[in-house]
Amino acid sequence: MFDALSEKLQATLSDLRSHGTLTEEDIDRAMxxxxxxxxxxxxxxxxxxxxxxxxxxxCMGADIVGGLNPGQQVVKIVDEELAGLMGGASxxxxxxxxxxxxxxxxxxxxxxxxxxxxxxxxxxxxxxGSSVLMAACDVYRPAAIEQLVTLGGxxxxxxxxxxxxxxxxxxxxxxxxxxxxxxxxxxxxxxxxRLHVDSDLMDELVRIRKATKPTQVFxxxxxxxxxxxxxxxxxxxxxxxxxxxxxTKLDGDxxxxxxxxxxxxxxxxxxxxxxxxxxxxxxxxxxxxxAQRILGMGDVLSLIEKTQSQFDEDEAKELERKLRRxxxxxxxxxxxxxQVRGMGPLxxxxxxxxxxxxxxxxxxxxxxxxxxxxxxIILSMTVEERRRPELxxxxxxxxxxxxxxxxxxxxxxxxxxxxxMRKLMRQIGRGKMPDIGALMRQAR
Numbered sequence: 001m002f003d004a005l006s007e008k009l010q011a012t013l014s015d016l017r018s019h020g021t022l023t024e025e026d027i028d029r030a031m032x033x034x035x036x037x038x039x040x041x042x043x044x045x046x047x048x049x050x051x052x053x054x055x056x057x058x059c060m061g062a063d064i065v066g067g068l069n070p071g072q073q074v075v076k077i078v079d080e081e082l083a084g085l086m087g088g089a090s091x092x093x094x095x096x097x098x099x100x101x102x103x104x105x106x107x108x109x110x111x112x113x114x115x116x117x118x119x120x121x122x123x124x125x126x127x128x129g130s131s132v133l134m135a136a137c138d139v140y141r142p143a144a145i146e147q148l149v150t151l152g153g154x155x156x157x158x159x160x161x162x163x164x165x166x167x168x169x170x171x172x173x174x175x176x177x178x179x180x181x182x183x184x185x186x187x188x189x190x191x192x193x194r195l196h197v198d199s200d201l202m203d204e205l206v207r208i209r210k211a212t213k214p215t216q217v218f219x220x221x222x223x224x225x226x227x228x229x230x231x232x233x234x235x236x237x238x239x240x241x242x243x244x245x246x247x248t249k250l251d252g253d254x255x256x257x258x259x260x261x262x263x264x265x266x267x268x269x270x271x272x273x274x275x276x277x278x279x280x281x282x283x284x285x286x287x288x289x290x291a292q293r294i295l296g297m298g299d300v301l302s303l304i305e306k307t308q309s310q311f312d313e314d315e316a317k318e319l320e321r322k323l324r325r326x327x328x329x330x331x332x333x334x335x336x337x338x339q340v341r342g343m344g345p346l347x348x349x350x351x352x353x354x355x356x357x358x359x360x361x362x363x364x365x366x367x368x369x370x371x372x373x374x375x376x377i378i379l380s381m382t383v384e385e386r387r388r389p390e391l392x393x394x395x396x397x398x399x400x401x402x403x404x405x406x407x408x409x410x411x412x413x414x415x416x417x418x419x420x421m422r423k424l425m426r427q428i429g430r431g432k433m434p435d436i437g438a439l440m441r442q443a444r
Contacts, residue, residue, distance in 0.1 A: 006294045008037035013078065013295065017071035027059050030074065042226035042257025047085065047264045055081050079291050085260055086287035087269035091244060093124065096215045100133070100179040100187045104212060106205055106240060107220035108232055109193030112248035112274065114144055116220045117190040118151035119274060119282035120246070125157060130185040135175030136161035137168040137208065138192040148190055155279060158182075168192065168204055173211045189214070202239055209240070217242040218271060221258065223250045229258040230265050237266045244271035247285065251275045259290070330386040330418060334378045337371065376404035377414050389415050 012033040016022065031052045038048040058077045095101045103120070107113050117134055124130040134152055136159055138144040145161050152159040160175035172189050179187040189212060191205060209217065219242040221229040236242060245262055250273045263269050270285040322328045378386060380403035385392050392400065392415050401408045 005037055005041040008040070009034065009078070009295060012037070013071070013075050016074050022059075022070040022074070024060065027056055027074075031056050034078070038260070041260065044227065044230060044257070044261040044265055047261050050264070051081060051085055075295065079295055082260075082291035082294060083288040085264060086285075086290060087263045088287055090284055090286040090288075091269045091271055092284060093128075093271070094216055094243075095185075099183075099185045100176070101185065101216075102176065102179075102187045102189065102212050102214040104189045104191065104209060104214040104217045105220055105246070106191055106217060106236065106242065107193060108222070109141065111193065111220045111222045113193060113220045114138065114147050114190055115151065115279075116246050116248055116272075116274060116282075117148065117188050118155060118157070119279050120218075120272065121152070121157045121186075121188055122155040122279050123272070123282050124186055125155065131183070132157045132186045132188060133175065133179045133182065133184040134159045135172055135187060135189045137171045137175075137189055139164045139166065139168055139171070140192045144190075144192075151279070169207045169211050172208045176212050187212070205240055216244065218244055218246050219268070220246045220248060221262070223247050223258045226257040227261070230261045233262050233266045233268070237268065242268060244269050246270075246272045246274070248274040251281070263287075328422060330378050330381065330389055331383070333418065334375065334386070337375065373404070373406055373410065374414060377401075377406055377411055380404040389418055 012030055016026065016030055034055070035048055035052045038051065039045065043051075055074075055077055058081070059074050093101070093103070105113050105117055105120075121132045121134055125132055134148060134157055136145040136148045138148075145159075145164065149159045149161065160171070160178050162171050162174065168191065175187055175189065189208065191208060192201060217240070219233055219236050221233055223229060225232075233245060245266075245268055247259055247262075247270050250259065259270060259273075270287075273283060273285045275281045275283060322332060377400060380400045381392070385396065385400075392411070397408050397411045397415075401411045404411075
């Protein structure tokens with residue numbers, strides 16, 4: 001995400017870092033490049049003008065801090081101002097003193113509201129331990145109710161629905177009564193997509209709000225629509241007050257204009273961001289971390305959080321024991337591979353690591369299909385073969401290749417690389433420094 005903007009900002013700031021001292025002319029030149037990069041990223045022009053003016057004022061009046069050279073000081077200022085532009089501190093869900101907490105979702109058709117409702121429900125269930133009920137109030141879009149029921153089944157969350165002939169306001173009211181009766185912590189109300197100029201649907205939204213008295217109203221906007229998303233948010237803010245934004249399809253937004261503009265234009269922060277198609281690809285939006293990712297500094301905190309959510313402490317200890325005793329099998333390897341992939345696309349994970357963002361990622365291709373092939377090969381083995389790869393010879397390799405849709409050569413390569421990895425782990429477990437060069441030569 002934000003690839004084009006990230007690349008240009010990093011190039012501009014990298015040039016500043018190379019200067020021992022900075023003149024006003026250097027600052028002006030950098031601000032022109034930053035202004036152009038932001039405008040090309042579809043950031044609101046008023047926001048761009050205010051941002052560059054503030055950064056320049058701070059740069060011209062900045063004292064050297066600690067060991068930072070002038071160029072590094074400019075990077076620090078841009079980082080802070082970018083984070084401030086997107087809202088500064090992250091904001092979460094405000095839970096009601098007495099449950100249920102009611103969260104009302106609004107937005108345009110096609111913004112991804114229904115999927116966002118399910119992702120939010122899963123997030124609250126998994127991260128906060130909340131018991132959630134979802135209300136299907138979109139009676140106008142074909143299959144909207146069926147979609148929400150299907151998604152609810154996948155995440156283990158009940159959906160309150162009354163079909164397409166019922167009044168959406170009555171559905172919302174009934175869902176609130178049901179949430180109270182069942183003792184649910186949270187009720188998420190999925191409403192129909194609407195245009196701000198559609199007076200009937202906007203009036204319906206107002207009536208749903210009055211009927212449910214939501215704790216928070218979230219506007220769901222599609223990051224891919226750029227400035228249109230910001231314009232919609234501004235118009236909704238004037239028609240129906242909302243408390244924050246859920247930004248969908250942020251992973252596909254190479255420019256970043258919506259995310260960088262919405263807080264400054266509407267005064268409302270981005271609360272959550274959807275970063276992929278899968279239901280687990282949904283997270284709290286951290287402006288400071290996003291600013292660091294844009295500037296190529298990585299996002300180690302988010303990477304740690306993703307890791308902790310996927311790996312159990314007891315499993316990690318058992319894995320360490322197996323590695324030390326050279327008992328690590330292809331079954332264990334497959335399990336670890338699935339857990340890593342559960343954290344999201346590898347390119348996204350690399351983008352969270354310092355030095356693997358923006359220009360550094362350019363030209364680096366992460367082929368997820370190769371991981372698919374590895375999984376297919378291992379899954380085509382018998383349990384005994386996974387535990388004892390040395391059994392995989394001749395006809396077994398041919399059978400595995402046919403079963404996985406790969407070649408014998410690819411099966412040979414995986415078995416050989418796994419054997420070299422086990423040798424490496426055995427040496428480390430004995431406290432020896434392995435001869436990496438020799439192992440690599442043997443693996444070829």
